[in-house]
Amino acid sequence: xxxxxxxxxxxxxxxxxxxxxxxxxxxxxxxxxxxxxxxxxxxxxxxxxxxxxxxxxxxxxxxxxxxxxxxxxxxxxxxxxxxxxxxxx
Numbered sequence: 145x146x147x148x149x150x151x152x153x154x155x156x157x158x159x160x161x162x163x164x165x166x167x168x169x170x171x172x173x174x175x176x177x178x179x180x181x182x183x184x185x186x187x188x189x190x191x192x193x194x195x196x197x198x199x200x201x202x203x204x205x206x207x208x209x210x211x212x213x214x215x216x217x218x219x220x221x222x223x224x225x226x227x228x229x230x231x232x233x
Contacts (some may be wrong), residue, residue, distance in 0.1 A: 154210040160203045189231040
């Protein structure tokens with residue numbers, strides 16, 4: 145598991161895939177390299193022994209990065225306020 149800290153600008157998004165490809169991957173060079181290899185990637189909110197918990201269709205309703213991140217769909221660390229955004233490759 146790799147961890148990165150990313151600061152996002154509040155920009156318009158058309159879908160969670162748009163957020164993943166045009167906002168998150170642009171900030172994390174290593175993930176961008178995986179994308180160029182054609183590996184499928186999906187956003188998840190948690191990972192357990194049973195596997196990842198992928199974002200629900202509800203996430204597609206958000207139209208800005210800020211709305212998506214403040215939606216409560218991603219786990220937030222209470223001490224620091226850091227959000228956990230999981231990219232499953």
